[in-house]
Amino acid sequence: MNPQGAHALPITAAEDAHYSAGDGGIGSRGITVLADKVIEKIASQVVSEESVAGGSSGGFLGIGTRADLSARPRASVELSGNIATLSVEVGMLYPVPLRQATEALRQRIRTRVMELTGIEVRQVDVRVSWLTTIDAGTGGRRKLL
Amino acid sequence: MKQTAGTLNRTWLTVLGILLLAAGIALLLQAAGVLPTRANTAPAGDKVVPGDLYPYFGVSWVVVLLMVIGLIVGVLGLMWLIAQIPRKNTADTYRLSDGAQGRTTCDPSVLAKAVENQVNNLPGVVTSSALLRGTATEPNLTLKVTVTDTADVQDLLRQLETSTLPNLSTALESPLQESRLQIDVSSRNQNTGTVVRSTGTVIQ
Numbered sequence: 437m438n439p440q441g442a443h444a445l446p447i448t449a450a451e452d453a454h455y456s457a458g459d460g461g462i463g464s465r466g467i468t469v470l471a472d473k474v475i476e477k478i479a480s481q482v483v484s485e486e487s488v489a490g491g492s493s494g495g496f497l498g499i500g501t502r503a504d505l506s507a508r509p510r511a512s513v514e515l516s517g518n519i520a521t522l523s524v525e526v527g528m529l530y531p532v533p534l535r536q537a538t539e540a541l542r543q544r545i546r547t548r549v550m551e552l553t554g555i556e557v558r559q560v561d562v563r564v565s566w567l568t569t570i571d572a573g574t575g576g577r578r579k580l581l
Numbered sequence: 582m583k584q585t586a587g588t589l590n591r592t593w594l595t596v597l598g599i600l601l602l603a604a605g606i607a608l609l610l611q612a613a614g615v616l617p618t619r620a621n622t623a624p625a626g627d628k629v630v631p632g633d634l635y636p637y638f639g640v641s642w643v644v645v646l647l648m649v650i651g652l653i654v655g656v657l658g659l660m661w662l663i664a665q666i667p668r669k670n671t672a673d674t675y676r677l678s679d680g681a682q683g684r685t686t687c688d689p690s691v692l693a694k695a696v697e698n699q700v701n702n703l704p705g706v707v708t709s710s711a712l713l714r715g716t717a718t719e720p721n722l723t724l725k726v727t728v729t730d731t732a733d734v735q736d737l738l739r740q741l742e743t744s745t746l747p748n749l750s751t752a753l754e755s756p757l758q759e760s761r762l763q764i765d766v767s768s769r770n771q772n773t774g775t776v777v778r779s780t781g782t783v784i785q
Contacts, residue, residue, distance in 0.1 A: 542682060542685075560682065562685070569695070
């Protein structure tokens with residue numbers, strides 16, 4: 437039984453057989469446990485690496501935050517066994533085709549999370565919470581050139 | 582730009598008008614003495630209700646019936662009054678895609694804000710407010726733009742048609758079903774607070 441909010445990595449049958457053939461078997465080698473936070477952070481990091489999507493940075497208690505395409509957005513994960521359902525709240529660049537951009541983002545999150553953790557991502561819900569234009573990057577403030 | 586109860590008002594006022602007109606004509610005919618001969622009603626000058634009305638209200642079902650009718654009329658009147666409150670009819674959350682892989686949602690106010698930001702940066706625009714209605718596949722845009730008194734409105738319209746509206750269509754990947762535009766003129770100045778980036782001479 438995993439501790440609350442954590443997830444043990446699955447071990448395939450081939451790996452099991454390989455380790456069992458060695459000394460002591462799988463039980464003596466210990467287990468790797470991943471917290472939910474890890475999956476959430478991986479997902480949000482993937483979003484922040486995309487050029488058209490991102491999170492918000494700065495502010496205090498949600499006040500005064502500003503759009504930042506290189507910041508990590510908020511992500512949450514629901515785990516049931518080895519299957520994860522992710523939901524991310526992202527900001528996008530305007531105007532990009534939102535359906536295509538979020539679909540690409542979804543595929544990227546799914547691939548990267550599966551590669552890095554071995555967890556099957558079944559569903560990625562994307563909520564677009566703000567849109568920004570490239571010009572609005574300075575937020576209307578004067579910028580020293 | 583808000584939804585008002587215009588049609589409802591016209592319908593009900595017509596119905597009430599017809600009813601009152603019919604009652605008025607009946608009263609005139611009765612007074613002229615046409616109705617008593619044709620429809621066998623009490624002739625003019627006679628009392629319509631002989632005696633007093635107390636025996637009628639003594640029967641319990643008459644009282645109940647009058648109460649129910651009064652209640653229905655009261656509720657209808659209240660509903661008509663409530664319908665006078667203007668509504669914005671903002672769209673629900675736009676569902677951009679909904680498959681087994683996950684769903685993509687976007688609040689219409691987020692898109693409206695993006696449109697406003699873009700319109701506010703157009704030359705001569707003081708302020709603007711956008712409102713989206715409809716669905717993600719059939720969006721409707723209502724845009725209210727306040728311009729300065731020296732703004733070139735034709736140029737603004739051309740820019741809105743060539744950049745703002747196509748951008749929204751691109752973002753939603755579906756053509757706008759309807760777009761309404763209201764232009765107000767204000768004596769205030771445009772104040773976007775942005776600076777134009779220039780490539781100045783670098784002094785060594």
